[in-house]
Amino acid sequence: MARESWAYREVAVESVPDPRTGRLRIRPVPGQAYSSSLRVQCARRLADPALYPAGTRFLLSAKMTDRLGGAPFLYAWHGDPVTVLSKARLKRFLEERRRLRI
16 A cells, blocks of 8 residues: 555654653654644654664654544654754744644
8 A cells, every 4th residue: 555645744753751661752842733742653763762862853754643543643654764853953843834733
């Protein structure tokens, strides 16, 4: 099955420590259309502290989905290229795409 490219949008995400487990998890950066409490399913290497320290911000191509009527989450295909965002580039990205939350 072909991937529907129209369903994917650029989303800024960041790695943060999970307060329950202490492991890194990926969440949307606050200030965009997606709530920062929304789960993100993406390549595991983004949450690897040996590769990227906590607080690293990335630009992903992701789509909103759910699994069999479950809670919605953002899905980014693990093979897509990932861009590490600097503070200046993140600020510019957020200013360009300021929207209401989903």
